[in-house]
Amino acid sequence: MKITSIHTVPVRTPMREPLVWPGGTRLSASGLLVEVHTDEGIVGIGEAPGPTLPTIRTIIDAELTQFLLGQDPLRTEWLVHRMEEFTRNWSRIGAYAISGIEIALLDLKGKALGVPVAELLGGFCRREVPVVGYLFIDEPEANARKAAAFVDAGYSELKLKVGRDFGQDHDTIAAIRDEVGSGVKIRIDANMIWSVPAAIKWIRGLEKFDLQYVEQPVPDFDVAGMATVRRAVGVPIAADEGCTDIRSALELIKADACDVFVVYPSEAGGLTRGREIAALAAAAGKWCAIGSWAELGAATMANAHLVAGSSNFPFASDTHYPLQELDVLTESLEMSNGFISVTDAPGLGVDVDRDAVERLANIQVRESVFYDDIQGEAPRVGQIV
Template sequence: MQITSVTTTAVRTSTREPLTWPGGVRQSASGLVVEIATDEGICGVGEAPGPTLPTIRTVIEQELTQFLVGQDPLRTEWLVHRMEEFSRNWSGIAAYAIAGLEIALLDLKGKALGAPVVELLGGVCSDRVPVVGYLFIDDPEANARKAKAFVDAGYTELKLKVGRDFHQDHDSIAAIRDAVGTDVKLRIDANMIWSVPAAIKWIRGLEKFDLQYVEQPVPDFDVAGLAQVRRSVSVPIAADEACTDVRSALELVRHDACDVFVVYPSEAGGLTRARQIAAVAEAAGKWCAIGSWAELGPATIANAHLAAATTTFAFASDTHYPLQEEDVLVAPLDMSDGLLAVPRVPGLGVELDRAAMERLANNQVRESVFYDDIQGEAPRVGQIL
């Protein structure tokens, strides 16, 4: 079997409402759908979500496709290694492109071998993986209402974006706790917005709400500062932006800087590399959760295959999926009860909807994730508040 072509399609769907976080407002979810075709008629489907789709698309089409066409698609590790070595000097952005290609290669391999992707990653540890009920910066009453709706639907873990205003954060968490009680797990995510002193002060002020963990309270480059925060508060600390690949995971372990790794297969360079981060976590006595780039269906189900293949992903996976208007799959993913079933059919177990692909490829919804106002002041990380 040989690869005959690699094609990409950039798609974008609106979110059901504006989603406010410390760095801006998200109004869309976008992804680069990747398809790898072979001379035996088997096609692998993947998705490369990330911060700059035009660049990721160029990397795939102009730089990495040359390493795939004409090659045996079942040599996944060898192909990924070649692409990683080629892009070593610009590995940060290349990882997103490689991740989309690797997902497609694993989908293709699973179809060729008659095995679900979860089996290729180590075997099934769970048939269904929990997903988080995602809450953003909003009025306390609105967040309490949304939190209760998630819990009533069967979700057992919630995540709330925080960091713009302490009093609003405090009141939102209090309202959520009043609405759903103390049995529901609640984590918060500051997205690097605080300095070390501010993080310690704010987290101590919120400890009484029995938080599951606090995600990336300080800038990603300040691993020593993250460790200082962890030593100074009683709430577990998670590394998100500071945990991008295996090397960064090792650095976090060296500093004993966190309790949880938030793992993004897109940033790690694929499911296999993300699985290796989970192995580092397991060896160091840490835990993992899947992070979200607002993936569409293909990457969302790929992440579920990963989470199902190891016991190290002990927390519900982040996902924007229930907050998105449309998807590119024939059968949209069902997580209405807070759980996502992992398909037990060859490959990822999903099929692309060609009509939806065409429609979403021409969707012109605004995309400016990192700013409220493209002309306004840029948000700053590490603020002394």
Template sequence: MRITAIRATPVAVPYRAEEVWAFGRRRGQVSVLIEVETDEGVTGLGEAAAYPSADIVLAVLRSIEPLVLGEDPFAVERLVRRIELVGTWHHVKATSPAIAAVEMACWDIAGKVCGQPLVNLLGGRFRDRVDCFYYVARGEPEQVAAEARLAVKSGFSTCYLKVGSDDPRADVERVEALRDGAGPDARLRVDANEAWAPGTAVRVIGELARFGLELVEQPVSGRDLAEMAYVRGRIDVPLLANEASWTRFDQLAVIRAGAADALSVDNQLDGGLLNLKRSAGIAEAAGLPVVKHSLGELGVALAAAVHAIAATPNFTYANQAYGALLADDVTVGFGGGIDAYDQGCVPVPTGPGLGVTLDAERVARYAELYREEGAAFTFSDPAALTRSHALPKF
């Protein structure tokens, strides 16, 4: 069997509430769906988050096409090493989502040919369903509390909220509202996206700790591991590395520096599902749990991640997913909004390969939306563009 073509379709799917982070906002998810075709008529599905943009993902796909066409989709290790080393793509992190989408599609092909769900090819089921957190859209305190109540009512055990506001006092008010809405038993996680200096982080996290936080994600720069270790040693809330933890090489450095209590891992940021498994293995050897990070994903990428997480023991926390924000999806009977989750969990698909099928009508609709309004779906904020930002904020 040989790969004969790669077809790419950018789509834009709206959120039901805007995603707001420390330096901007976005109104929906842009992903590049890919279909890898073979000379035996089997087609594999993949998905790349539009990071840092759909144009860059498409450019990378065009650039690696000569390295992929004619190759055996079963030879995943060989194919990825060919892209990374012969194509020299191992030097550039921003190319990873496109490479990961090709690798994902090859795994889909392998599972379809074998007649097995992907989880069985990645080690077999350690768990039957994958726990995900409820992404609470950042807003006024009363809106945050209402979203938290909806999360608990919908069966989610963990709520996630972006902090790193222009005024740290607003973060305290929102997290208090989050706890009030979620109740005493829910697990709460906050993410500052590197917005704070070390002293600010220690002070603000100290104020937030009374709300019983499960984890605080990347409170300070991910580029200074000594700074992270300093903060970690002065707070009572476990620290989750994210921007510091994008590849398995970064994760090894975080572990050596003693800079985090848990690590984010992401197959799209590190070029594939095999590397996700490697990241988890490195963390397990260090005695650390891992959490699946997401740049935003639709049903194809969610299914791929669920297969890998289900086959890997140390995913012990709720993982990042976008179901609480997405208004729709592009797959048949999988992914999409909050109704796709069962008590906050995603069941492992049982069909061969990824176990998902594209909905042609919705793909066409959201491809058209991307063509018409795609630029409006990127991380942007007219108000943010009029200000001069610094990192950290405080």
């Protein structure tokens, strides 16, 4: 079997409501759909979410396709290695493109061998993958109602964006706790917004709410500062923006800077590299959770296969999927009782709706994940507040 062509299509869906976080307001979710075609008619489906789809698409179409055409698609590790070597000098952005291709290659291999992707990643450790109820910055009462709706739907873990105002964060978490009780886990994510002293002050002020963990309280480049925060507070600390690939995971381990790795297969360069980060974490006594770039259905299911095939993802996975209006799949993913089911269907077990792809490729909606309030003062990371 040989690869005959690579097709890419950027798609976008509106969010059900504006999602406010420390760095801006998100109005849409977008991803680059990647298809790997072969001379035997088997097509692998992948998705590359990321910060700049035009650049990621150009990398695939103009740079990486040369390493794929005419090659055996089952040689996944070899093909990924060739692409990683080619993008070594610009590996951070190259990883997003490689991830979309690698997911498509694994989907293709699973279809060719008649096994699900989770089997290719080590075999099933679980069939049901838990996901978080995702909450953004809003009035305390509004977030308490949303939290209750997630819990009523079967979710047992919640994630809340924080960092703009301590009083609002405090009151929001208090309102959520009053609404859902002590049995529901709550994690918070500051998205690098605090300085080290600010992080210590704010986290200590919120410890009484029994937080599951705090994500990336300080800037991603300040590994030593993250370690300082971790030693100073009584809440587990997670590395999010600071945990992008295997090398950054090693630096976090060396500094003993966190308790949890938030793993993004899109940033790591694919599901295989994501699994390797999880293995490093396990060896160092750290645990993992999946992070979200607001993936559409294909990448959301790919992430679920990674969790299903690993023993080191004890926390619910991040996902924006329930907050998105549309998708490109023939059947939307079901998150019953706060879980995604991973079946024995070959590959990812999803199919693409061509009409939906065409619609979502032509949707016009603002896409500005970072610093959306371009008329006002842009947020800064590492603030002393």
